[in-house]
Amino acid sequence: MAFRQTATELGDARRRVESLVCDLPGGSDADRSFDHPWELRAFAMAVAAYHNGQYEWSEFQLSLIDSIKRWEADGGVEPWSYYEHWLEALETVLAGNGALSDAALDDRTKAVLATPRNANHHEAHREPVAVDPAR
Numbered sequence: 489m490a491f492r493q494t495a496t497e498l499g500d501a502r503r504r505v506e507s508l509v510c511d512l513p514g515g516s517d518a519d520r521s522f523d524h525p526w527e528l529r530a531f532a533m534a535v536a537a538y539h540n541g542q543y544e545w546s547e548f549q550l551s552l553i554d555s556i557k558r559w560e561a562d563g564g565v566e567p568w569s570y571y572e573h574w575l576e577a578l579e580t581v582l583a584g585n586g587a588l589s590d591a592a593l594d595d596r597t598k599a600v601l602a603t604p605r606n607a608n609h610h611e612a613h614r615e616p617v618a619v620d621p622a623r
Contacts, residue, residue, distance in 0.1 A: 524571075527574075531571070537587070551576075551577035551580045552574060555576045
């Protein structure tokens, strides 16, 4: 049976992520912290995976540091993107813990991972959106 979160659990999780975003350097406005929607999603996925016990935060920090060091060692040939390194660190720790093994991924997840990051992001998506109850 699949695990399904209640609206209260989802609202609590959303508030935890919003709180973390507000505490990022640069202030309380999420628009200043994230240049693209995928960056916020990568941030939220990392937080959710940590809260679900997928990895230790210190593992993630070390992986993020390693990713940035590799970029620096390459002379910064690629343009700087903090969340590119964030995503690489997340992929590294999840792969290292077996969360990204073929056995752990279903067909839908494989399809999502095979889609380029910016594919169709410029098009409107009309799927229903979950809304928190009034606070």
